[in-house]
Amino acid sequence: PAQEPLIVAERLPSELWDHVVAQLPADEVQHTALALSRALPRTAHVSNALFWRHVRVSREGQAWQIIKKLRQEEGAAECARTVATALWRDDPQLLVNLLLALPSLRSISLTVGPLAAPEHLEDLLDPAGIKRTGRWKQLEQLAFRFNPYCAERSYYTFLKGAYFDTAPHSLSRLSSSDLPSLRRVSFIQDLPPTHGITKKETPAFGLHDLETELDQLRLEEIKASVPVSGKYGRKAAQGKMDFAQPIVFFQLSCLTRLATSPVGAQLTHLTFRLPRRNLLPSLTDFPLALPRSPSFTSLKHLDLSTTHVLDDARLPLLLKLHPTLETLVLDRCSGLISREAVEEPTAFATLRWLGKCCAGVGLARADDVLRAWRRISKERPADAPNVHASASTTSSGAMNDEKLVPPVRDILVLPPPTRLRSLGLGLHDSLAPRIVKAWTKSFNEGYEDMVGKTVDRAEDVKDRWERWARTNGRLEEGTRRVVVFREAVSEEWVKQYFPQLFDEDGVEELATWGGDDPALSLDPDPLFSGFCYTRRLLPLPYFYSPSASTPLVASLVLDLTSTIEAHAADFSFCPVPDCSNAPGVPHLTLSQVGKEDIEERRRREKEVWEREESEEWGSGGWRKDESEHRG
Incomplete structure (x- = not known):
C-alpha cells in the first residue's frame, strides 16, 4: 500500500504536474517545484520551464547561484516571467545582472x-x-x-x-x-x-517634582540593538x-x-x-x-x-x-486628520470637503472649459466672421461669401460623470465603529451635495438652451453651442453625429489641428473647432436646426444625469487601511568596530521578513479581508 501513491505519481504526465503547481501563488512555485523534483521519481518529473517561471531571491548569494545555473541551461532565461527579491543585503550589482539576463519578464x-x-x-x-x-x-x-x-x-x-x-x-x-x-x-x-515615536516633552524648571523624576530614572545600562x-x-x-x-x-x-x-x-x-x-x-x-x-x-x-x-x-x-x-x-x-482629532469638528469638515472633491471632478472640468473659452472669446473681434474649414479661395484671393460663418460666442458645457469609483482613506488603525459611521456619514454628505450641484448644472444647460430656442433669433445667429465631453457619450453616438472622425473601418482618426484636412472639422468655426478637439469636446452638431437640436440636448442631459446618479450610488468610501504601519528596520552598520557575525545577520534579517509576513497575513494582521474594505 505504501507503494501505491508512488505508482500513481509515476503515471501522471509532467504537463499535469505543471498545471497543478501553476495554481500555487507565485512566491511558492519555485520552492514547490524544487521539492517535487526531489520527491518524485525520474519517470514523473516537473518540467524545467516551471522552475524558472517565477524566480524568487530570498538569501545572500542566491542571485549568483541563479546566474550560474542560467548559463548552464540553454533556454532557461526565456522561461522566466516574474522576479521578486526578498532581502536587503545582497550584492545589488548581481541582482541587476540577474534581471538583465532575463529578457521575457x-x-x-x-x-x-x-x-x-x-x-x-x-x-x-x-x-x-x-x-x-x-x-x-x-x-x-x-x-x-x-x-x-x-x-x-x-x-x-x-x-x-x-x-x-x-x-x-x-x-x-x-x-x-x-x-x-x-x-x-x-x-x-x-x-x-x-x-510612531514621539519625543517626550521636558517640563519647565520648577513645574515637576524632582524626587518623582529621579525615582523614574532607568539606571540599568541600555544595550544597543546591534553591536555598533x-x-x-x-x-x-x-x-x-x-x-x-x-x-x-x-x-x-x-x-x-x-x-x-x-x-x-x-x-x-x-x-x-x-x-x-x-x-x-x-x-x-x-x-x-x-x-x-x-x-x-x-x-x-x-x-x-x-x-x-x-x-x-x-x-x-x-x-x-x-x-x-x-x-x-x-x-x-x-x-x-490626526489620531487625536478623529472626532473633532475639523475632521468631519475635512471629510465633507473630500466628498465634494471626489464628486465634483466633472463640474470642475466643465467650469474650466467655460472660463477658457470666455477668455478666448473676449479677445476675438466682435463682428469678424470666420472662414469654414472647407472654404476655398479663388485665384485672385477673394473669399467665398457662402463659407463665412459667425464666430462662436457663448457656450454651455455639460459636466461629465466622474469616473472615480472609490476612495481609500485608512488613516488610522482600529477606529471605533461609531467613528467609522460618523466619518462615512460626513463624507457622504459632501459627496451627495456635489452630485446634486452637478445634476443641477446639467438641467440648467437644458433649460437655458430651451429658452434660447424659444427666443426669436437667438439660435439662428449661430453664435451659441452646447458641448459635451468625448468620454461622456457612447461610441455609437459619436459615430452617428460625427462620422468624419472615423475611417472606413470605423477606427477613429488621429490628426493635429491646423492641417488641410476638412474631414476632421467639428464645427464651422475653425477656432472653436480646434478648441474642442484639443480638449476632447464634442459640440452639438451645427447642421441641426434649433427645433431639432433642443430634443437632442434634452436627451443628452437625461443620459448624463442618469449616469451621474448611477456612479454616485456605486461609490465606495473605505476607512480601513491597506498598508503596514510598522516602522522600517535599519539593516546597515557602518562602524568598523564590533562587526556583527554574517550568519547572525542573515538569521536576524530572515526573522524580520518572517515577522513582516506574519504582521500582514497572520491573525490580526493589517491585511484585511476584501469584505472589510467597503467601509
Whole structure:
C-alpha cells in the first residue's frame, strides 16, 4: 500500500504536474517545484520551464547561484516571467545582472536596500540598453521597494548626493515602443525607523517634582540593538534613531517628468509611497520647459499612501488633471486628520470637503472649459466672421461669401460623470465603529451635495438652451453651442453625429489641428473647432436646426444625469487601511568596530521578513479581508 501513491505519481504526465503547481501563488512555485523534483521519481518529473517561471531571491548569494545555473541551461532565461527579491543585503550589482539576463519578464519586484546605489537602477533602466537589446517587451509591472536606513549616524548619502531620482528620469526617457506592455509602476519606501515615536516633552524648571523624576530614572545600562560603536566610541541606544535617515528622491520633479512622458501616458496603476513627502505639487505643477502634454492620460489607480496630503486646492486639482482615475488611495497619509482629532469638528469638515472633491471632478472640468473659452472669446473681434474649414479661395484671393460663418460666442458645457469609483482613506488603525459611521456619514454628505450641484448644472444647460430656442433669433445667429465631453457619450453616438472622425473601418482618426484636412472639422468655426478637439469636446452638431437640436440636448442631459446618479450610488468610501504601519528596520552598520557575525545577520534579517509576513497575513494582521474594505 505504501507503494501505491508512488505508482500513481509515476503515471501522471509532467504537463499535469505543471498545471497543478501553476495554481500555487507565485512566491511558492519555485520552492514547490524544487521539492517535487526531489520527491518524485525520474519517470514523473516537473518540467524545467516551471522552475524558472517565477524566480524568487530570498538569501545572500542566491542571485549568483541563479546566474550560474542560467548559463548552464540553454533556454532557461526565456522561461522566466516574474522576479521578486526578498532581502536587503545582497550584492545589488548581481541582482541587476540577474534581471538583465532575463529578457521575457512580465513582472519585476525589486528590493533596494542600503547597499544599493543610484547607478545600479540607472544600469537596470538604461534607455540605450533597453533599445539595443529589445528586452522586456512583455513587461507589465515594475515595482521598487526602498529601505535605505542605517543603524548608525551617517551623512554619506547626503554628502555624495546618492538619490534615486535617476529611476523615474530613466523611465521618462523611454518611448512607448521600448516597454509597450508596461502598465504598473510602484515606488514604495518603508516608513522611517522613528515612525510612531514621539519625543517626550521636558517640563519647565520648577513645574515637576524632582524626587518623582529621579525615582523614574532607568539606571540599568541600555544595550544597543546591534553591536555598533560610533566614531568617537559612543554606543547607539536601543531603538534610538534621532538622526537624519537617507531619503530616496531628492527632487520630486523627477515624478513630473515621468507624468508627461510617453511611458507615463500608458501607465494605468501607480503607487508612490514616500513617507511624509508632499507629492501633490510635483503631480499638479508642470514647468513651462516640459512638453505640454497631459499627465498620466491612462491612469486608473493611484496610491499615495504614507505621503503628506493637505486639505488645499492641490487635491481637487489632481483629480481634475486625471479624469480617467477610478481609485484613489490615501491610507496613513499625514496632514488630513490626526489620531487625536478623529472626532473633532475639523475632521468631519475635512471629510465633507473630500466628498465634494471626489464628486465634483466633472463640474470642475466643465467650469474650466467655460472660463477658457470666455477668455478666448473676449479677445476675438466682435463682428469678424470666420472662414469654414472647407472654404476655398479663388485665384485672385477673394473669399467665398457662402463659407463665412459667425464666430462662436457663448457656450454651455455639460459636466461629465466622474469616473472615480472609490476612495481609500485608512488613516488610522482600529477606529471605533461609531467613528467609522460618523466619518462615512460626513463624507457622504459632501459627496451627495456635489452630485446634486452637478445634476443641477446639467438641467440648467437644458433649460437655458430651451429658452434660447424659444427666443426669436437667438439660435439662428449661430453664435451659441452646447458641448459635451468625448468620454461622456457612447461610441455609437459619436459615430452617428460625427462620422468624419472615423475611417472606413470605423477606427477613429488621429490628426493635429491646423492641417488641410476638412474631414476632421467639428464645427464651422475653425477656432472653436480646434478648441474642442484639443480638449476632447464634442459640440452639438451645427447642421441641426434649433427645433431639432433642443430634443437632442434634452436627451443628452437625461443620459448624463442618469449616469451621474448611477456612479454616485456605486461609490465606495473605505476607512480601513491597506498598508503596514510598522516602522522600517535599519539593516546597515557602518562602524568598523564590533562587526556583527554574517550568519547572525542573515538569521536576524530572515526573522524580520518572517515577522513582516506574519504582521500582514497572520491573525490580526493589517491585511484585511476584501469584505472589510467597503467601509
